[in-house]
Every structure is written in structure tokens, then in C-alpha cells.
Amino acid sequence: MTAFLTVTNLSAALHGYEQRVLRSVSFSIDTGEVLGLVGESGAGKSMIGKAILGILPSAIEIIEGEILLDGQDLEKMKPADRRRLIGATAALIPQDPLTALNPSRRIEPQITNRLVDILGWTKADARVRALELLNEVHIDNPERVMASYPHELSGGMRQRVLIASAFAANPKLVIADEPTTALDVTVQKQILRLIRELQARHATAMVFVTHDLGVVSKICQRLSVLYGGKIVENSSVAEFFDGPKHAYSRALLAATPKYTDPEASLLPVDEAVIEAAAAEVLAADREWRHGG
């Protein structure tokens, strides 16, 4: 069986600049599989998600590579067709629930608008579906929440609403971009459990962007480690926690707090490892320029 999402040799750069922000990124995800995307801040994790969903900032363009979603080459599609395909098959769970809901609209249309406007459901059907989903994300009085404005809900509630909205159209691919970073610790756990629950129930392919290797070990089957816009390691979670292949991954793992030994885990990432990773990225750039 072929993968549901295949990204091959994807590079992106600022308009008119040589310097790439994504450097020949390749990975694939099967239906029902969760891929963790880890790496330090600025590594390009969000950029990958945005490239797939077609929401890159206007200053950044894809300069090579292929994104195959459900067998269709996104870069070769007409923009309108691509938009509709993304709307119908993929969804984003954003990082910050406080800014991801439109402040001047009630919750109901923000969950149902995709169903009605893009997928052609009736308003009544979409409403039933929205209520069902709010139940699935364990919201006690869905009717009231649907009639509320975003500012009337807590951060955790809003993230539940956004998760419900993401899963509303039965997406085959969900991109979760650090979906719990903006929430406090107790709420984080509930939201994570919720995402895993829904992902498993709907057999969704998922890209899960995070800084937290502990989270990766709990909900991902595979992971890709990103450094400087380049994937330095693609592994299964089991392989990775047995012993990462790449020196940078090992350093990352060593820097992650462990419950058993919190003191030992606060090792900073070794300078030499960072330098080696940076040198590797530069070497890849040289090779890419000669090849291309």
C-alpha cells in the first residue's frame, strides 16, 4: 500500500534568496499513522505543515520537490482545486487556541462552515455533526458552547473546539502544530489524550509537531528529527528511543527531562554536536547546488 502523504525532496526559500528554510525534506505517512516532527525552535517544523496545507507566508516559496496527498501532486494542481482538496481531506490543529478562533463569530459556524460551504452539507446535518463532535471532545453542554463567542470560553475549551472543528469533516490527514504549547500543564495532558483518542478512532494520518520527546514516545509511531530545515533522522519511535542514529538526535534525547532522573537530564546540547549538525547542513547545501 502506498503512503497517504508523501513529501519528496521538498525545498523552500525566501523569494529571491539562495538560502533555503526547508532543505530537501522527504518523509511519508500511512493512513492511521502518527509522525512526530521534532527539532529546535526555527528548525522549520511549522514550515513543513504550512507547505503541505498551502499556507506558506507570502515571502516564502517552494523551489523544488513534490507533495503527494492521496495520490495527487499538490504542486501541479490548479490553486482552486488544491484548496478544495486540502479543505476536504486535511485539517490543522493550531498552536494557539486564543488566536485561532474568529472573535466576532459564534462557535457553531466556526465548526460547521467547512462542512456547509466547502463540502455542501445542509446546515442541519452540519449542526448535528458539530454537536456530536463536541461530545467527542468531552464538552458537557455543547449547545451552549456552540452559541458562545470565543472570548467566553477558556483556553482549554477553545482548543477542544478547534480539535472538534479539525475532525469535523473526517479528514484523512491532520497536522497538529504544537497543539498544547499554549495551555497549562494539566490541560495539556487532557488535550493530548483527546487528540490521540480521535486520531485512533478515525484512523487519521497525523503529523504531530512538538518539542517534547516524551509526547512523541506516547502518541507517535515514527518521528523525523529536523535541524536547520533538514531532516537528519527518520526513525520508528522504538528504534529512536533504543538509540538514535544521528548524533544530534542523541543530544536532543539527552536534553529531554526524565522522570526517573531529572537532574541528569538537564544536559545542554553539546556545542560540538551542534557544530557537526550545522556543518552537515552546509555540506548538503553544497551538494544540492552542484546537483541542481
Place this chain on the structure above:
Amino acid sequence: MKLLRATLLRLLTMSVTLIGVAVVVFFVIRVVPGNPIAMMLPPGATEDDVARLTALYGLDKSIVEQFVIWLGGVLQGDFGTSISLRQPVMPLVLGRLPATLELAIFALVIAVIVGGALALTGVRHRETRTETAVDVANGVGLSIPDFLWALILIVLFGVLMPIFHISGRISPSLDLPFVTQFYVFESVARLRFDLWWDLLKHMFMPALALAIPLAAIISQLLKQSLKETMHLDYVTLSRTKGYSENHVILSEALPNAMLPTLTLIGVQFTFLIGGTVIIERLFSYEGLGNMAIDAVINRDLPLIQGIVIVFALLFTIINLLVDMMYAVLNPRLRHA
């Protein structure tokens, strides 16, 4: 209960504002030199004639006394008698007000449509030459005041290419069936589109002159807020749902981005009404502003007072409407 208190408070501040305006105007125009009685009498009138008329209009009393008398009348709905026109002030003022209101509203409609369209076009094609063109248009619109636009328009479309009328409110040769002074509205209500068209051809240029600077302000601010809004997370999220750029701009970004512009329009609309004074003069448009200039030239104290009070009332009502509209459109205020 809270709403009732807010409303009462609002009415109270409005009344205080109006009383303040009345006091200031009353005293200021009496301090400014110029004798209204001398203005209305033919040359060679005797001292006696002047004294008799001065007494008739109560101008021989002290200013404070005059004010008390005037205020007493106002509280009973009597704003006095115009010295130059020899008619009660209020019917005169109210007879002219509709012409000015129609002109100002027409100008506002033009400004909102043109300014809104420019802003949306600039945002739809942001970071391209089209946006630069919009910026240039805004700059030009803003750097030339309304009365200069009036002169430019008169030369262009009144003299060089005479498409529009440059004088008056309606062609004098026409028979007018109107019972109200709201000619534009009434012509539509009576389905007299011939009259309506004639009115528009008269109103178009003065309205445009008033509208251009406001359109530029609206366009500039709205484009700025739209561009900021377009980067927000909920807008990006709606893109991933499959919506087109046009839909994203119009139904996700616009409702939030227009709130600051709306407040600004309210403030600017009162400036625009102030602008009608000179514009009506330039186009010999028979509105309140034109009457105000005559009243000042003739030192017609009661008429000036009446006009200023009506303008002030108009401004406070506009401010009230803007605040109400803002509350309706912004859910965070509605529920607060």
C-alpha cells in the same frame, strides 16, 4: 438596569454638550464686531430707526439678559426670528437641513463605497503594483482638501466636459411636487426618476468633492487593518478549510478589520458635515451651510444660533449612532 443608566448618562452628557455649545456661540457672536441692524437698514437710516429696530430684536438689553430671554424661548421651541429674513428661525433651519443631510449622506455613501473598494482591491493584490497604485491614490486624495477638489471638479466636469451641473440643487425650470424637503428620498418614493436624476446630477460634484478626502482616509485605514488581520491565526486557519482568497478577506478578515474604520468614519463624518458649509457655497447648493454663511455675513444672530445648535445636535446624534453600531458589531462589548 445597567443599560438604562448608561442611556440616561449618555442623554445627560449630550444635553450638557448642547448647552455648552449654546452658551459659547451666544456670547462669542455678540463679542465679534458688526451690527446686524446696521446691515439690514438702507444707507441713510436715522439713529432713531436703528434704535427702534435694536429694541424690537431685544439687542438693547445686556448680553446676559438677552441670553436668558433666548434660552427661555428655546426651551419652549422658539428660537427667535431671523433678522435678515424676518421669519422664525427654526422653520428656516429645518427647511434647509434636509438638503444638507442628503448631500452629506450621498457623500458618505460615495466615500464608503470608493474607500472600501480601494482598500479591498489593495489587500486582494497586496505587495503588487496594484497596491502601490492604491497607496498613490490615497496619498493624492488626502493631500488635497475638499474645497480644492470642488474647484478641480468644477473645471473638469463643469467647464471642460460639462457633464454635471455646477450650481443649485435642482433645475429651476422643473415643476416640483415635493411636500418634504428630502427631495432625493421623496423623488424615489414618488417614482419620479426624472427628478431624481436631475437632483443627482446637481449633487454629484459637491458630494464627490466632500467624499474624496474621506474615501482616502477610509481606504488607508481599512487597508492597514485588513493587512494586519490577514496574518492572524484564524484567517490562516480558514484558508486551510478550502476557502478562496476573496472569501477569506470578505467574511473572515473584514468583519473584524472594519471596527476601527467604523469609529473613524463617525468622527470624519462630522468633519464632512462641517465641510458642507464651504462646498455648498461653491456650488450654490441651497443647504444649511450656505444659509450659515449668509447668516454670518448679515450678522443675523438668532439665525446663526439656530444653525449652530442644529449642527451640534446633529453631531451628538451621529456620535451616539456610531457608538451604538460599534456595540452591535463587536460581540466583546455586547456581552460585557
